[in-house]
Amino acid sequence: MAGQSDPHQSLFSAEEVEFIAEDEMVEIIPNLRMDALNFICGDFGPFFPQIATQVPLWLAVALKKRGKCTIRPPQWMSVEKLTQVLEAERDSQRMFEQLPFHYIEISRLLFDHARDDIPDVYMVRSLIEDIRDVRFHKVETNLETLTERAFALKINNLSAMEVNIVRPFVGRALQAFYKHDSLELIPDQERVSDRRPQVANNATRRHLRR
Amino acid sequence: MAKFYDMDDIITDEEVVSVVFEKAACGVGIDPSSETDSVEVGSKVELPFWLAHELHLRQAVSMNVPTCFDQKTKLEIQADSACVDLRSRCPFFYEFGCKIAPLVGVRTIGPLLLSAFKSRYKEVLTKAHTAAFSAASKHLTILTKEETNLYEAAQSSMTAFKRWRMGGPRFQRASVLGRKRKSTN
Numbered sequence: 376m377a378g379q380s381d382p383h384q385s386l387f388s389a390e391e392v393e394f395i396a397e398d399e400m401v402e403i404i405p406n407l408r409m410d411a412l413n414f415i416c417g418d419f420g421p422f423f424p425q426i427a428t429q430v431p432l433w434l435a436v437a438l439k440k441r442g443k444c445t446i447r448p449p450q451w452m453s454v455e456k457l458t459q460v461l462e463a464e465r466d467s468q469r470m471f472e473q474l475p476f477h478y479i480e481i482s483r484l485l486f487d488h489a490r491d492d493i494p495d496v497y498m499v500r501s502l503i504e505d506i507r508d509v510r511f512h513k514v515e516t517n518l519e520t521l522t523e524r525a526f527a528l529k530i531n532n533l534s535a536m537e538v539n540i541v542r543p544f545v546g547r548a549l550q551a552f553y554k555h556d557s558l559e560l561i562p563d564q565e566r567v568s569d570r571r572p573q574v575a576n577n578a579t580r581r582h583l584r585r
Numbered sequence: 586m587a588k589f590y591d592m593d594d595i596i597t598d599e600e601v602v603s604v605v606f607e608k609a610a611c612g613v614g615i616d617p618s619s620e621t622d623s624v625e626v627g628s629k630v631e632l633p634f635w636l637a638h639e640l641h642l643r644q645a646v647s648m649n650v651p652t653c654f655d656q657k658t659k660l661e662i663q664a665d666s667a668c669v670d671l672r673s674r675c676p677f678f679y680e681f682g683c684k685i686a687p688l689v690g691v692r693t694i695g696p697l698l699l700s701a702f703k704s705r706y707k708e709v710l711t712k713a714h715t716a717a718f719s720a721a722s723k724h725l726t727i728l729t730k731e732e733t734n735l736y737e738a739a740q741s742s743m744t745a746f747k748r749w750r751m752g753g754p755r756f757q758r759a760s761v762l763g764r765k766r767k768s769t770n
């Protein structure tokens with residue numbers, strides 16, 4: 376992380392977020408027989424032909440590149456589910472739909488390496504792009520509600536990549552608002568007496584392991 | 586003290602403030618337009634902020650409101666703050682205002698800063714992440730340094746994301762390695 380990220384912006388680069396996303400488990404169907412693989416993070420296998428196994432995404436992509444398996448796309452990545460999610464996203468103004476935390480990274484990795492394993496790949500791809508656009512637009516709309524009383528911001532169900540994009544901007548904006556709202560600048564009688572309750576900023580807390 | 590080495594802070598301190606001298610000062614050539622080397626009581630001089638601040642602490646001067654916070658600017662900001670060209674007035678509008686506000690007698694600078702920032706923030710937000718470079722360049726010229734920071738933070742993270750999405754090689758060969766490597770034995 377030291378080489379890639381910009382320390383002043385406290386930003387993970389997109390590649391780093393993808394790297395963390397590769398720890399998610401997916402199901403693969405091997406097409407040969409292999410003994411158990413022993414890694415530092417755990418043991419996977421043994422692999423039998425046509426028997427589905429759960430492995431991390433990085434291992435699945437590596438096996439796929441060597442032609443040793445086919446990857447089964449995750450449950451949420453079917454056309455019906457994604458269409459449902461897209462409809463729900465378009466309907467509600469402030470709520471975000473429940474999607475896997477790393478859905479952008481997982482979908483991109485699968486499109487790059489396992490394109491033939493996904494049914495209706497073009498449809499799925501365009502649906503995910505639409506979902507991403509709608510969600511990001513909603514994030515921007517929510518950010519407009521930041522006022523001088525906001526010390527923290529809570530947005531539910533935001534995914535890792537979306538959080539990573541807005542992180543420097545939101546951090547600096549909140550800092551600027553806090554600075555301008557300090558006590559010595561504004562006399563007491565001009566303050567509004569009612570304060571909206573503030574909640575912790577869950578959106579930018581990164582979960583490395585769930 | 587965290588701001589001691591901050592470049593923006595140092596440049597902010599260079600902003601000019603007009604002060605009125607309460608005590609006479611001898612042997613200083615501050616005022617270039619006067620004939621003698623000394624400054625009399627009640628004379629109005631333009632000084633950089635760092636000097637005016639020190640003299641204010643010694644109660645040798647009293648500070649007036651700088652030109653960038655005067656009535657004309659205030660009216661413009663209240664009318665339509667998103668279009669006011671703050672950079673030509675003072676590129677460090679907000680930082681300078683935060684420093685000046687406790688020192689000058691007028692108590693309206695704080696709320697003015699806050700309201701200006703609030704409404705301009707919305708403008709910055711809508712353009713920050715998504716606008717193409719050509720569309721935003723006109724808007725960029727009127728932002729202060731602080732707002733430009735915000736804007737650039739959002740822009741850079743967005744371009745990094747787009748670049749990642751395009752794909753491309755994940756590992757790049759370091760340039761110091763050269764094009765071909767030959768074993769040396």
